[in-house]
Amino acid sequence: xQKQDTYIYPAIFSYDDDGISIDFPDLPGCLPCAxxxxxxxxxxxxxxxxxxFSMEEDGDPIPEPSDILNIKxxxxxxxxxxxxxMPRVRDSIxxxxxxxxxxxxxxxxxxxxxxxxxxxxxxxxxxxxxLGIKREIKRRHYKSKQLA
Numbered sequence: 001x002q003k004q005d006t007y008i009y010p011a012i013f014s015y016d017d018d019g020i021s022i023d024f025p026d027l028p029g030c031l032p033c034a035x036x037x038x039x040x041x042x043x044x045x046x047x048x049x050x051x052x053f054s055m056e057e058d059g060d061p062i063p064e065p066s067d068i069l070n071i072k073x074x075x076x077x078x079x080x081x082x083x084x085x086m087p088r089v090r091d092s093i094x095x096x097x098x099x100x101x102x103x104x105x106x107x108x109x110x111x112x113x114x115x116x117x118x119x120x121x122x123x124x125x126x127x128x129x130x131l132g133i134k135r136e137i138k139r140r141h142y143k144s145k146q147l148a
Contacts, residue, residue: 003056008083009065011044013037015076024082025071026063027051044082049089056086 014021020040024030032047034040055062071079102123104112112119128134 003086004062005087006083006085007048007052007062007065008081009048010068010071011048011080011082012071012073013040013044013078013080014074015078022047024048024051026066041080041082044080045084048082049084049086050093052084052086053089053093 009024009026012023012025014023020034020037022032022034022040022044024044027048030047030051032040032043034043052062054060068079068081073079100123102119112122
């Protein structure tokens with residue numbers, strides 16, 4: 001499956017007294033909500049990006065977007081085209097800091113603290129060295145290895 005850089009899908013914004021619910025007819029299960037139109041656009045873009053990222057990762061087929069002119073809606077609804085730039089979404093998710101518990105002997109932990117060592121940075125450096133990833137090209141290098 002070829003990943004696209006940009007996706008554009010129609011969304012139905014339903015305006016009710018308690019806020020705005022958002023439905024993507026082509027993306028079942030992608031159902032963000034908001035309290036203002038500006039927030040709805042932001043939340044729709046973010047939810048759509050995360051939803052499509054999950055579909056890409058799972059190998060699910062990405063559906064073709066419906067023609068906006070063929071989408072029926074009620075008086076309290078608006079059909080809005082929502083776009084998302086996936087390289088930014090993928091980068092954000094792939095570079096999110098994750099917590100990893102490690103076990104160290106007490107003497108090493110104490111020595112590291114006394115030397116004011118940043119344990120997270122030291123572990124990252126050691127892993128990159130072990131994997132042969134150079135700091136200045138770590139993202140690009142790792143991604144190219146994944147694609148190979």
